[in-house]
Amino acid sequence: MRRRHFLTLSAATLGGVLVYSLDRKASLVASEQKPSRIPLRFFTETEALIVAAAASRIFPSDDSGPGAREAGVAVYIDKQLAASYGRDRYRYTQPPFEGASPEFGYQGKETPRQIYREGLKALRGFHLLPPAGQDKALQQIESSVFFALLRQNTIEGMFCDPMHGGNAGMVGWQLIGFPGPRMSNFDDVEKHYGEAFRPKPASLSQVTRKKIRPSEDEP
């Protein structure tokens, strides 16, 4: 059995509430939770720190609003890799593995877990670099399968339902004005032409008042 690893996220960074000023500039008010010590399912602590740092350069926290750090993207990716997605449960993985042009899609043998494990080796010490150095390191791997996957998973972790471990406090949804699943937009769909309509976000379990089991928690 593997040694237990944890990722510690400070209350100042994980989740929080977005507040918009009159000129629609977003600022983040930290949630009042205590620091979270989140048990990792797949990554080692160092790997998780590197993934968190890299995701933060792909989707930075800046004056336009929160990013991968506040959304807890690294936690999301860890859960996904530990589950069926990470081991390619639903991909066709029969040999032979042949090269083909990009129009035929990913043809590799490596699962997302293997791609991360291998890709992270090239980013040793990444989380200790200053931001400019981090960007430079990412530019060097920009065309790799690993980077494409990390970028895609970062977007997923920004905007997934919070039950998957990302989009903490629905910061991603608040950032772009997505309200989450809503039972009805019947009265609003033909109103608000040309003006922003921004209902307060609610997650799937809040909307349905049920505990929903995400696929990564299935046995």
Place this chain on the structure above:
Amino acid sequence: MKTLPAVDAVIIGGGWAGLLMAKELGSRTALSIVVLERGVPRNPSDYADAMDELDYAIRMRMMQDLSQETVTLRQNAGQRAVPLRQHGSFQPGSGVGGSGEHWNALCPRFLPDCFELLSRTTEKYGARALPEDHSIHDWGVTYDELEPFYTRVDKLLGVSGKAGNLKGEKIEGGNIFEGPRSEEYPTPPTKVPYFAALFRDAAKSLGYHPFPAPSATLSQAYTNPDGISRGGCTYCGFCGRFGCMVGAKAQPTTLLLPIIQKRKNVVLRTGAWVRRILFDSAPKSKARGVTYVDATGEEIFQPASLLFLSSWTFNNTRLLLLSGIGEPYDPATGDGTVGSNLTHQVSTNAATAFFEQPLNRFMGSGSAATFIGDFDGDVFDRGTLPFLRGGTLGARGYGFQPIANFGVVPHSVKSSWGSEWKKAAVSCYDRTGTVGFTGEHLAYKTNFMDLDPTYKDKLGDPLLRLTLDWHDNERKMADFATAKAIEIARAMNATEINPSPPLRHYDSTRYQTTHVQGGTIMGTSPEHAVVNPYLQHWQLPNLFVLGGSTFPQNASMNPTPTILALTYRTADAIVDRYLKDPGPLA
């Protein structure tokens, strides 16, 4: 192998076509019927808490499990095919209801001349206008013959829309280019999300004829002739890749399954993976039944006197090839029929438009859309345009979800990650819409399906191999559509526009449509067709093939109403004629 007691009819595949046939034969006859569905059971109540983009739309929970079976692809016969290892350009469903559960419920009819494409085109432009290597055929059924069945489909589904041609009278506000309809739609059009309204107004200002998309997601409550009641759409936006939370979207599980479940003469077996159709070739050619592997792994023979193959385009073709039924198509000689006439659809994000104002795109439905048919089929003066046929342009008001749609930025933004990109993408997220195009795909001798020599499914049977690429007709059509889409996007006051890149080679990674057709085409002669115009196998008269695999070439629109209309027509022919005197119907 275990042999089960014989039944009157076996239906392979429990999607739209298979379950409609089960409902029709199950309620109109006393035949004992077994439906074999290899996927999981599904019920409308499954979807009440399924509005999760990640599990459903990104990980594609409702689609075929490709670890068990996929297809291989090459662009031409000189290439070595590789498997499509993940979902991409199309998304076949799995489980009871099949792709009919997760569709967007756009519900148009095909244009009348689509059914007589070879004769009408030759008549008008001469045989020399057709591409040299085409394999276009007439369907062997006309629009007028199919019209009453289309009307039954509209009523079954409760389609919401506005007629543009009622018995020959053109009506502004509907699609004036459509074939004559005998009746108005059962329910009025859906509401119009803002982006679709922008398109409507711009298209009108340019002199085009925008119309609300026919939608099988109901605009209001409706009870169909079978007594099935559904409520209207709430515009939650979770349609394509999802089952409907409130049952407003027509799905096999809402319209067909409840009736089938009440019939004692119909049995639905899930987890039943059909491997072969067995048949006798002498003295009298007929199918005998099917072998399948059940959920426990046991191999079973189910004898039947009447067989329906309705398992979507790929498996319809593959099961005939695996079973050795009919002559496989050989592109070198043009001999054989099984696997020929593979078509997809020309589908592009013709113009991705960026706007100053927010669009509130989370509200909508998969079929709340505005289209124009001004460049569809052959309805327009094509002058010296260097291609045949055309398609529809439109603006979809489907609910935007963030994982799939975040990150699209104008071409003026050069980065795809980091702060500059993020700021642009955040600002563009709800200010972006695509004027989309879907166009006809002609059939060619070089686009076909056969069995792959290398790759196997979970049981060791060969995968289906697609040989598929675009030809100049599609490339030029797409270029034309892009120019028109840009014109409309400008009239919508877009601030920036990303034109679709030109079509080059078939790209399996870009979702296009789940409308892949052909392989077991219908037609008036066994020389070129696998089934006759009643979808009855030319050599084995007790075998019928249902679904898009019977389309000789693809039209520009969504195929479900046409598949259902053809299925109704076959059901009538079986009840009225075949059961009284089993034998060839044509």
